[in-house]
Amino acid sequence: xxxxxxxxxxxxxxxxxxxxxxxxxxxxxxxxxxxxxxxxxxxxxxxxxxxxxxxxxxxxxxxxxxxxxxxxxxxxxxxxxxxxxxxxxxxxxxxxxxxxxxxxxxxxxxxxxxxxxxxxxxxxxxxxxxxxxxxxxxxxxxxxxxxxxxxxxxxxxxxxxxxxxxxxxxxxxxxxxxxxxxxxxxxxxxxxxxxxxxxxxxxxxxxxxxxxxxxxxxxxxxxxxxxxxxxxxxxxxxxxxxxxxxxxxxxxxxxxxxxxxxxxxxxxxxxxxxxxxxxxxxxxxxxxxxxxxxxxxxxxxxxxxxxxxxxxxxxxxxxxxxxxxxxxxxxxxxxxxxxxxxxxxxxxxxxxxxxxxxxxxxxxxxxxxxxxxxxxxxxxxxxxxxxxxxxxxxxxxxxxxxxxxxxxxxxxxxxxxxxxxxxxxxxxxxxxxxxxxxxxxxxxxxxxxxxxxxxxxxxxxxxxxxxxxxxxxxxxxx
Amino acid sequence: xxxxxxxxxxxxxxxxxxxxxxxxxxxxxxxxxxxxxxxxxxxxxxxxxxxxxxxxxxxxxxxxxxxxxxxxxxxxxxxxxxxxxxxxxxxxxxxxxxxxxxxxxxxxxxxxxxxxxxxxxxxxxxxxxxxxxxxxxxxxxxxxxxxxxxxxxxxxxxxxxxxxxxxxxxxxxxxxxxxxxxxxxxxxxxxxxxxxxxxxxxxxxxxxxxxxxxxxxxxxxxxxxxxxxxxxxxxxxxxxxxxxxxxxxxxxxxxxxxxxxxxxxxxxxxxxxxxxxxxxxxxxxxxxxxxxxxxxxxxxxxxxxxxxxxxxxxxxxxxxxxxxxxxxxxxxxxxxxxxxxxxxxxxxxxxxxxxxxxxxxxxxxxxxxxxxxxxxxxxxxxxxxxxxxxxxxxxxxxxxxxxxxxxxxxxxxxxxxxxxxxxxxxxxxxxxxxxxxxxxxxxxxxxxxxxxxxxxxxxxxxxxxxxxxxxxxxxxxxxxxxxxxxxxxxxxxxxx
Numbered sequence: 014x015x016x017x018x019x020x021x022x023x024x025x026x027x028x029x030x031x032x033x034x035x036x037x038x039x040x041x042x043x044x045x046x047x048x049x050x051x052x053x054x055x056x057x058x059x060x061x062x063x064x065x066x067x068x069x070x071x072x073x074x075x076x077x078x079x080x081x082x083x084x085x086x087x088x089x090x091x092x093x094x095x096x097x098x099x100x101x102x103x104x105x106x107x108x109x110x111x112x113x114x115x116x117x118x119x120x121x122x123x124x125x126x127x128x129x130x131x132x133x134x135x136x137x138x139x140x141x142x143x144x145x146x147x148x149x150x151x152x153x154x155x156x157x158x159x160x161x162x163x164x165x166x167x168x169x170x171x172x173x174x175x176x177x178x179x180x181x182x183x184x185x186x187x188x189x190x191x192x193x194x195x196x197x198x199x200x201x202x203x204x205x206x207x208x209x210x211x212x213x214x215x216x217x218x219x220x221x222x223x224x225x226x227x228x229x230x231x232x233x234x235x236x237x238x239x240x241x242x243x244x245x246x247x248x249x250x251x252x253x254x255x256x257x258x259x260x261x262x263x264x265x266x267x268x269x270x271x272x273x274x275x276x277x278x279x280x281x282x283x284x285x286x287x288x289x290x291x292x293x294x295x296x297x298x299x300x301x302x303x304x305x306x307x308x309x310x311x312x313x314x315x316x317x318x319x320x321x322x323x324x325x326x327x328x329x330x331x332x333x334x335x336x337x338x339x340x341x342x343x344x345x346x347x348x349x350x351x352x353x354x355x356x357x358x359x360x361x362x363x364x365x366x367x368x369x370x371x372x373x374x375x376x377x378x379x380x381x382x383x384x385x386x387x388x389x390x391x392x393x394x395x396x397x398x399x400x401x402x403x404x405x406x407x408x409x410x411x412x413x414x415x416x417x418x419x420x421x422x423x424x425x426x427x428x429x430x431x432x433x434x435x436x437x438x439x440x441x442x443x444x445x446x447x448x449x450x451x452x453x454x455x456x457x458x459x460x461x462x463x464x465x466x467x468x469x470x471x472x473x474x475x476x477x478x479x480x481x482x483x484x485x486x487x488x489x490x491x
Numbered sequence: 492x493x494x495x496x497x498x499x500x501x502x503x504x505x506x507x508x509x510x511x512x513x514x515x516x517x518x519x520x521x522x523x524x525x526x527x528x529x530x531x532x533x534x535x536x537x538x539x540x541x542x543x544x545x546x547x548x549x550x551x552x553x554x555x556x557x558x559x560x561x562x563x564x565x566x567x568x569x570x571x572x573x574x575x576x577x578x579x580x581x582x583x584x585x586x587x588x589x590x591x592x593x594x595x596x597x598x599x600x601x602x603x604x605x606x607x608x609x610x611x612x613x614x615x616x617x618x619x620x621x622x623x624x625x626x627x628x629x630x631x632x633x634x635x636x637x638x639x640x641x642x643x644x645x646x647x648x649x650x651x652x653x654x655x656x657x658x659x660x661x662x663x664x665x666x667x668x669x670x671x672x673x674x675x676x677x678x679x680x681x682x683x684x685x686x687x688x689x690x691x692x693x694x695x696x697x698x699x700x701x702x703x704x705x706x707x708x709x710x711x712x713x714x715x716x717x718x719x720x721x722x723x724x725x726x727x728x729x730x731x732x733x734x735x736x737x738x739x740x741x742x743x744x745x746x747x748x749x750x751x752x753x754x755x756x757x758x759x760x761x762x763x764x765x766x767x768x769x770x771x772x773x774x775x776x777x778x779x780x781x782x783x784x785x786x787x788x789x790x791x792x793x794x795x796x797x798x799x800x801x802x803x804x805x806x807x808x809x810x811x812x813x814x815x816x817x818x819x820x821x822x823x824x825x826x827x828x829x830x831x832x833x834x835x836x837x838x839x840x841x842x843x844x845x846x847x848x849x850x851x852x853x854x855x856x857x858x859x860x861x862x863x864x865x866x867x868x869x870x871x872x873x874x875x876x877x878x879x880x881x882x883x884x885x886x887x888x889x890x891x892x893x894x895x896x897x898x899x900x901x902x903x904x905x906x907x908x909x910x911x912x913x914x915x916x917x918x919x920x921x922x923x924x925x926x927x928x929x930x931x932x933x934x935x936x937x938x939x940x941x942x943x944x945x946x947x948x949x950x951x952x953x954x955x956x957x958x959x960x961x962x963x964x965x966x967x968x969x970x971x972x973x974x975x976x977x978x979x980x981x982x983x984x985x986x987x
Binding site: 068069070071072073109110138139142143145146149150153154161164165168169172173176177179180183184187 | 977
C-alpha cells in the first residue's frame with residue numbers, strides 16, 4: 014500500500030498543517046514544505062511498476078487499484094515538484110489563514126496524485142472530484158477581486174463535465190456487465206469491453222468532454238482565463254502546471270485505449286479542436302493587457318498541441334504530447350510565479366502600468382526572458398521538443414491541421430515577445446518607483462525550473478525512456 | 492397476541508412507555524432538562540429494543556403491522572433522528588417564554604407515528620401512522636406560538652396536509668370499493684389470476700384507477716412532489732429549524748417507507764401485467780417535474796430553509812427513480828437497496844444541514860436563515876461551517892460524501908433499469924443544484940463580515956459534528972451500509 018500511503022501522507026499532512034496554525038503562523042508553511050519533501054523522497058522509494066489493490070465496495074466490484082508506471086511516475090513527480098514550487102511561491106503572499114490554505118493545497122495535490130495513479134474508474138472519478146473542491150476553496154478564499162465569479166465558473170464547468178463522465182463510466186460498466194456478466198470498474202477489465210460502436214462513440218464523447226474541459230480546448234476553455242487570473246499564485250501554478258495535465262492524462266490513458274475505434278472515428282474533429290486551440294488561444298493571448306490573463310490564454314494554445322498529439326496516436330506524437338505536458342508545467346508555472354511576483358510588488362497585473370522593469374529588477378527580467386523564450390518554443394528547451402515531436406507525428410496523419418498548428422508557433426512568438434516588450438522592455442513607466450528584485454527564495458526555485466527545462470530540451474530521453482513502454486503498452490501506432 | 496408478538500413490537504412499546512413516563516414527569520415536575528433527559532433515555536431504550544425485536548422478525552402482528560428488518564432499519568433511523576431533534580430543540584427553545592417540555596412529548600409521539608408507518612402493511616395502519624405524525628407535527632411547527640411565522644406555517648401545513656390525507660383516504664375508499672381489500676398483499680391477490688393490481692385498473696375498472704390515482708396524489712402531497720409541493724417551502728421556512736429538519740427527514744422517509752412497501756406488496760408497479768405503464772408514468776412525471784423545477788426554484792432562494800425545502804423536493808424526485816426501478820427490473824432487490832441507501836444518505840446530510848441552521852437560530856433571537864447571515868461563518872464558527880459545507884457538498888453529490896454514494900446508487904439502478912429519461916433529468920437537476928449549494932459555501936468563506944456572534948451550545952456543535960462525520964464516513968466507506976441494506980432487501984422480498 015505504498016501509493017495509498019503517499020496519498021494518505023498528503024491528506025494527513027494537510028490536516029496537520031491546518032491545525033498547526035494555532036501553534037505558530039509559520040508552522041503550516043514549514044509543515045507543508047516538509048510533507049512535500051518527504052512525499053518526494055517517498056516517491057523515489059516506490060519502484061516504477063508498482064501495483065496495489067484492496068477491496069472497497071465489493072457490491073459493485075469497486076476496488077482501490079493504484080498503479081504507477083513510467084507515465085504516472087513522471088506526472089506524480091511533476092505534481093510534487095510543482096507542489097513544492099507552489100508552497101514556496103506563496104510563502105509571503107498568503108497571510109490570512111495559512112493553515113487552511115496549505116490544507117487545500119495539499120489536498121489538491123493528493124487528489125491529483127490519485128488521478129495519476131488510479132486504475133479503477135470509480136476511484137479515478139472520486140479523485141477527479143477530490144482535487145476540485147480544495148481548488149475551489151483556493152480560488153474562492155484567497156483569489157483576487159472577481160474570485161466569486163471565477164471560482165463558481167471553474168467549479169460548474171468541471172463538475173458538469175464530470176457528471177457526463179460519471180454517466181459514461183456507469184454506462185460502460187453496465188454494458189460490460191451485460192456481455193460478460195461481471196460487474197467491475199477495473200480499468201484492466203474494461204479495456205477489453207466489447208461495445209456496440211454507436212454506444213462506444215457516445216461513451217467516448219462523455220469522457221472526451223470531461224477531459225477536454227479540463228485541458229482546456231476551444232470551445233470549452235472559457236473558465237480558464239477567469240480561474241487563472243483570479244487564483245492566488247500558488248493556485249495558478251497548480252492549476253496550469255498540474256490540473257490541466259489531468260485532462261491530457263485522461264485522454265491518453267482512458268479515452269483512446271478504452272474506445273480505440275470510436276476515438277479513431279473522432280480523430281479529425283479532435284485534432285481540429287487541438288489545432289484550433291493552438292491558433293485561437295494564441296490569438297486571444299496576444300490581445301490581452303493583463304499579464305496573468307495572457308499567460309492563461311497561452312496555456313490554451315500550448316495544451317492544444319497535447320490534444321493534437323494524443324489524437325494523432327502515433328508514437329512520436331504521443332511522446333511529444335508527454336514532453337509538452339511536462340515542459341508546459343514548468344514554463345507556465347514559472348510565468349505565473351512571475352505574474353504573482355509582479356503583482357505583489359506593483360499591485361497590478363496590467364501591462365500598461367509596467368514597462369522598462371528590466372532596469373529596476375534585472376534578475377527578474379532575465380528570468381522572465383528565459384521562460385518567455387521557452388514558451389515560444391526556442392530549440393534547446395523542453396517546449397520545443399514537445400511541440401516539434403507533436404508536429405512530426407501529426408504531419409503523418411493530417412497535413413492541413415499540422416500546418417495550421419505550426420502557424421500557431423509563430424503566433425506564440427508574437428504574443429510571448431510582446432509580453433516581454435510591454436512589461437520588462439520599452440520606456441520605463443514613470444509611476445513605478447523602486448521595485449525589489451528577486452531574492453534568494455524566488456531565484457532558487459526559478460533556477461530549479463530553468464535547469465529542468467534545459468535538461469528536457471537537451472536530453473529528453475530521460476522522460477521519453479520512462480514513458481516509452483507505457484505509450485507502446487497503450488496500443489499507440491508505431 | 493403472543494409473547495413473540497410483543498417481542499416483535501418491543502421498540503414501539505418501549506417508546507410508548509417512555510412517552511407516558513415523560514408525560515407523567517412533566518405533570519409533576521416541570522423541568523426542560525429533565526424532560527430532555529427522559530426523552531433521550533426513551534429513544535435510547537427504544538433503540539436498544541430494536542435487537543430483541545429483530546430476534547422475532549420477520550413477524551406479522553395483527554393484520555395491520557409487519558415487523559421485519561426493513562421496518563427495523565427505518566425505526567432505527569427515526570429514533571436516532573428523533574434524539575438529534577430533541578437535542579437541537581432543547582437549545583433552540585431555551586430562552587423562550589412559557590413551557591418547553593411538551594415539545595418532547597410531541598416529538599416522541601411523531602416518532603411513534605413514523606415507526607408505525609415503517610411497519611404498516613394495511614391501509615388502516617398507514618392512515619393511523621400518518622395522522623399520528625401529522626397531528627404531532629402541526630403542534631410542533633406552531634410550538635413557538637408567540638411569533639407569527641410558525642403559526643402561519645402550522646396553519647398552512649394543517650390545511651394542505653389535511654387535503655392530502657383526505658385525498659388519500661378517498662382513494663383508499665375507492666380501491667376498497669373495487670377490490671374489497673385493505674391489506675397491501677391482499678390487494679395484489681384481489682385481482683383475477685394472471686392480472687396485476689396495477690394493471691387491473693388500467694384495463695377496465697375505472698373505480699380502481701381513480702382510487703389508485705387519488706391515493707398516489709395523497710402520497711405525493713405528503714412527499715411534497717411537484718406539483719403537490721406548494722406548502723413545503725413556506726412551512727419549512729416558518730417552522731422552528733429543528734422541526735423543519737424533522738419534517739424534511741423523518742416525515743418524508745416514513746411516507747416513502749410505506750409507499751415502497753405498498754409498491755412491493757401490492758405490486759403497484761409490476762410491469763409484467765403489461766399495462767401498468769400508466770401508473771409508472773404518473774410517478775415518472777412527478778419525479779422529473781420535481782427534479783427539474785425543484786432545482787430551478789431553489790436557484791432563486793435567499794433563505795437557506797426555503798432552499799433546503801426545494802432541494803428536498805428535488806431529492807425526493809431523485810428517489811422516485813428507485814421506486815420506478817421496482818417496476819423495470821426483474822429482480823426487485825436492487826430497487827429496495829437503492830432506496831434504502833439513498834434514504835440513509837439523504838437523512839444524514841439533510842439533518843446535518845438543518846442541525847447547523849438550528850444551532851445558529853433560536854426561538855428567542857429568531858430564525859437565521861438568510862444566506863447573507865452565513866457570511867464569514869468559516870472564520871467565526873469553523874466546525875459548524877465545515878459541517879454545513881460537508882452537508883451541502885453531499886447534497887450536491889460530490890464524492891467521498893454520503894450524497895455521492897446515494898446518487899451513484901441511483902445511477903446504477905437507473906442504468907440497469909434503462910430509465911434514461913429520468914437519469915438525464917437527474918443529471919440536469921444535479922448540475923443546476925451545484926450553483927445554489929456553492930453559493931452558500933462561498934458566502935461562508937467571505938472574510939470581512941461583521942455578522943453578530945451567536946451563542947451556541949457545546950452539545951449542539953458536537954451533534955452537528957457527529958452528523959457531518961456520518962455524512963463523510965458513509966461516503967468514504969459505504970460497504971457496511973451496503974451489506975446491511977442488501978440483507979434487508981433480500982429478506983423483505985423473500986417474505987411470503
